[in-house]
Amino acid sequence: MLMDKVKCPLRELKEKQGGLLKYLNKLDNFVDDAFEKVEGGYDKFANWADENIPYAGKVLDVRKFGKEVDELLQTYTRTRAAIYAQAKQFKEHFGNLSVSDRKILFRALDGELGKDGLEELAGESVVATEKIVESLPEHLRGLYTKVRQAIDNGANALVEAGALDKDNVITHYIKHYYKKHLEEAQGNAKIAKALSQSKFFKRKDLTWEQKQLLEIEDDAAFAITNTILEQKLQLQKANLLKEFADKFAIDESEFIALKTGEPRARGLQRGAGDEITARKDGLGSSADVEYVRVSDESVGGGVKKYGALAGKYVPKEIHTALKEAEVFGREMARYNHFYYKIIDHIKVNVTVKNPFTHAYNFVSNMSLAFLHGDFLESMKMFGKAMSRDGEFKKWEKFADSLGLDSHLNDLEGVIKPLKGDVQKGKLRKIGEFLYMTEGSKSGDFARRLYALEDKIFKIARFKKNLEAIAKDRGFNVNDFKKFSPDELAAAMKDAQYHYVDYSTHFNGTLKLADKSGVMPFIHYSVKATPMVLKAAMKKPHRFLMMQAVMAGLGASAWLGDNEKENLAKPKWAESGVLPNIFGLKSWTRVGSTGWYFNSGRLMPGFRFDGFDKLEFTGGFVMGAGNIILAGNSTLGYSLEGEDDTMLERIFSRSGELVKSYFPPITLGRYARQLGEQAIADITGLDIAPKDYNKEDLGYGGILLRGVGVRRFDPEKEYKKEVNKVKREYAKLVPARVPDSKDKDKMRKAKAHNEKLAKMDKSKLEEKKRELERKFKLYKDVAKKDGVKLDIELLRREKAGGFGGADPFKSLKFGS
Numbered sequence: 013m014l015m016d017k018v019k020c021p022l023r024e025l026k027e028k029q030g031g032l033l034k035y036l037n038k039l040d041n042f043v044d045d046a047f048e049k050v051e052g053g054y055d056k057f058a059n060w061a062d063e064n065i066p067y068a069g070k071v072l073d074v075r076k077f078g079k080e081v082d083e084l085l086q087t088y089t090r091t092r093a094a095i096y097a098q099a100k101q102f103k104e105h106f107g108n109l110s111v112s113d114r115k116i117l118f119r120a121l122d123g124e125l126g127k128d129g130l131e132e133l134a135g136e137s138v139v140a141t142e143k144i145v146e147s148l149p150e151h152l153r154g155l156y157t158k159v160r161q162a163i164d165n166g167a168n169a170l171v172e173a174g175a176l177d178k179d180n181v182i183t184h185y186i187k188h189y190y191k192k193h194l195e196e197a198q199g200n201a202k203i204a205k206a207l208s209q210s211k212f213f214k215r216k217d218l219t220w221e222q223k224q225l226l227e228i229e230d231d232a233a234f235a236i237t238n239t240i241l242e243q244k245l246q247l248q249k250a251n252l253l254k255e256f257a258d259k260f261a262i263d264e265s266e267f268i269a270l271k272t273g274e275p276r277a278r279g280l281q282r283g284a285g286d287e288i289t290a291r292k293d294g295l296g297s298s299a300d301v302e303y304v305r306v307s308d309e310s311v312g313g314g315v316k317k318y319g320a321l322a323g324k325y326v327p328k329e330i331h332t333a334l335k336e337a338e339v340f341g342r343e344m345a346r347y348n349h350f351y352y353k354i355i356d357h358i359k360v361n362v363t364v365k366n367p368f369t370h371a372y373n374f375v376s377n378m379s380l381a382f383l384h385g386d387f388l389e390s391m392k393m394f395g396k397a398m399s400r401d402g403e404f405k406k407w408e409k410f411a412d413s414l415g416l417d418s419h420l421n422d423l424e425g426v427i428k429p430l431k432g433d434v435q436k437g438k439l440r441k442i443g444e445f446l447y448m449t450e451g452s453k454s455g456d457f458a459r460r461l462y463a464l465e466d467k468i469f470k471i472a473r474f475k476k477n478l479e480a481i482a483k484d485r486g487f488n489v490n491d492f493k494k495f496s497p498d499e500l501a502a503a504m505k506d507a508q509y510h511y512v513d514y515s516t517h518f519n520g521t522l523k524l525a526d527k528s529g530v531m532p533f534i535h536y537s538v539k540a541t542p543m544v545l546k547a548a549m550k551k552p553h554r555f556l557m558m559q560a561v562m563a564g565l566g567a568s569a570w571l572g573d574n575e576k577e578n579l580a581k582p583k584w585a586e587s588g589v590l591p592n593i594f595g596l597k598s599w600t601r602v603g604s605t606g607w608y609f610n611s612g613r614l615m616p617g618f619r620f621d622g623f624d625k626l627e628f629t630g631g632f633v634m635g636a637g638n639i640i641l642a643g644n645s646t647l648g649y650s651l652e653g654e655d656d657t658m659l660e661r662i663f664s665r666s667g668e669l670v671k672s673y674f675p676p677i678t679l680g681r682y683a684r685q686l687g688e689q690a691i692a693d694i695t696g697l698d699i700a701p702k703d704y705n706k707e708d709l710g711y712g713g714i715l716l717r718g719v720g721v722r723r724f725d726p727e728k729e730y731k732k733e734v735n736k737v738k739r740e741y742a743k744l745v746p747a748r749v750p751d752s753k754d755k756d757k758m759r760k761a762k763a764h765n766e767k768l769a770k771m772d773k774s775k776l777e778e779k780k781r782e783l784e785r786k787f788k789l790y791k792d793v794a795k796k797d798g799v800k801l802d803i804e805l806l807r808r809e810k811a812g813g814f815g816g817a818d819p820f821k822s823l824k825f826g827s
Contacts, residue, residue, distance in 0.1 A: 096241070305325050364458055367677055370458075376615060377511060414500055418465075454678070519538070530631045541593065579793055734790045741783045744780050
């Protein structure tokens with residue numbers, strides 16, 4: 013569906029546990045009920061459209077099993093995020109060991125220690141665990157035992173889940189990674205898949221010397237973390253496949269029975285007919301459910317690649333959902349194609365790597381926090397995060413362990429391989445720093461800040477929720493063990509729900525538009541907008557307080573004279589009646605100066621005015637097309653002259669691509685403008701960036717543009733608007749037929765006069781009066797703003813005129 017259909021998680025918890033969470037008031041419940049009714053009505057319309065309008069079901073994303081699938085996949089996504097967060101914590105913990113300790117620990121886990129006095133054997137060692145422990149330095153023995161037990165327990169759990177054959181369990185197991193092949197596999201799913209099935213990744217009868225020749229990754233911090241991570245992910249996947257199999261799958265005999273309408277066909281056991289009838293009630297009959305057979309391919313050792321679903325039949329919708337959630341592997345995922353990766357990469361470049369976007373995002377979340385009533389808690393959490401307070405780290409770690417996610421996860425994915433240390437040359441380090449790649453100091457810093465812009469508010473809300481639960485039940489909020497799993501899950505789900513949960517289902521049609529770059533940031537807007545509406549309805553006093561502040565700052569499009577204020581701005585900077593859900597102007601004037609601030613970006617949800625308003629402009633796709641194919645900027649302005657050579661065209665278009673889609677502050681737009689300004693200052697060349705008024709921006713002006721501050725020319729805009737009224741007015745006045753040999757001019761003048769003669773006189777007068785009102789109003793507004801306009805309308809005459817009835821002085825046609 014189009015909307016993010018999630019019931020208030022804490023309300024669900026309250027319904028389950030009765031007296032808890034009394035602070036959920038009647039207004040909250042009323043608003044939630046109202047939205048549920050709207051969603052119910054939308055569902056009915058969508059289902060009707062699916063049945064009666066071709067392709068409507070796909071566009072509206074009608075799903076027969078949406079709720080059940082979403083619940084399972086959301087839990088899967090959150091658990092997967094939690095597993096990854098724990099893995100990062102493991103890596104950081106083991107990284108505190110010395111390099112020599114990490115290498116010794118790896119050899120011990122690989123069964124390569126304690127072989128003195130024994131015959132060297134290729135492959136599996138006969139060394140007992142006790143002898144390995146004795147061979148380790150004393151300070152590593154306890155750690156080795158814990159890690160060995162964790163890996164072995166992981167293997168046993170996989171056996172029990174049917175994801176690993178017991179005969180394939182390896183003594184002294186730790187997964188082998190080889191540096192050369194890890195580098196080849198980075199960023200290439202096909203290579204990664206091929207290598208994972210090759211001799212370099214499989215456990216093979218190799219001596220330690222042979223492993224070293226193949227450059228085995230013997231850093232325990234990397235190997236242990238990735239071994240445990242992959243075990244947990246594999247186990248989680250196996251459990252999820254079993255849940256889907258139990259809930260939705262049917263075997264071949266049931267499938268045939270449904271198709272033929274013979275529930276007891278093909279030797280089904282007694283009672284199977286009732287089961288199939290129940291399945292028909294839950295899944296629909298074969299007439300309205302299309303089934304897909306899941307492959308029963310093996311991954312070796314008798315283990316099926318798709319676990320409990322192998323060889324079973326599931327509804328096509330569910331098969332598609334599992335693919336899109338990457339449960340069937342990234343190589344099958346719809347959005348794993350390199351094109352979608354490029355689009356997400358560009359999104360990261362223009363948002364995550366743009367410090368000015370960070371500021372807007374943070375203020376946007378602040379406004380949402382104020383509406384929700386979380387402002388003070390969020391600011392306290394922000395202070396602790398910025399001061400690196402231990403309490404913030406504790407709460408962040410706890411929230412991460414429950415599957416906290418952010419917009420960064422939506423852009424770059426939750427599960428990413430934990431990389432080992434790679435030696436890099438100086439030039440590569442500089443290049444990565446400028447491009448802000450993951451792993452570089454600048455890149456990691458930008459990603460950390462971007463994630464925190466979501467996390468701070470979600471953690472504050474999460475903590476606030478747990479404090480309410482703890483107060484109801486009478487214990488300290490820091491005693492995490494006293495919370496039930498349901499309470500923790502609901503508190504976390506609620507926090508993500510109120511600050512945009514990227515793990516929930518997103519309309520398939522809109523997701524395609526988002527991921528393909530046609531409407532690249534619509535995911536956030538679609539999910540934020542209903543939440544803003546709900547928050548405003550649940551806390552109307554807070555919404556009114558925001559309106560009062562905006563009016564006081566001259567930023568409200570509702571509480572002020574928008575028509576007058578728009579006169580001093582260019583068309584693209586004007587605000588309509590509904591610039592956004594808050595009524596905040598797209599561009600707000602700073603005092604009585606000619607400077608304006610892009611205030612509309614400060615509010616979450618859809619925007620209907622300004623640069624980033626809701627409209628179909630083609631996004632990255634159209635922008636790149638404008639540059640590459642037409643030699644225009646992303647906004648359609650020409651970059652080239654008619655006499656430019658091919659080399660000059662290639663250079664200008666390449667430069668515009670870099671300017672538009674590379675990290676703005678280091679290589680892209682602002683870096684380039686700062687560079688051009690510097691070159692202009694040094695050489696005197698006329699290449700300095702210009703503002704809207706064709707004046708040099710200067711270094712300060714370039715940086716001010718980044719934060720959304722621009723200078724307009726009110727006098728220029730007033731003249732433009734007044735002259736526009738004057739031209740409209742001239743069309744209502746008869747033209748003097750020129751005494752000229754130019755027959756075309758005479759023909760146009762006569763046609764103009766004849767058209768006026770046919771017009772209704774009262775309507776004509778009404779239009780003139782309206783234009784006269786506008787003309788006087790515009791000049792008065794300009795005068796109050798210190799701008800004197802020496803422009804006049806046509807003057808009335810006492811008598812005469814066109815046909816003896818027109819009160820205006822005639823003029824030459826076209827004047």
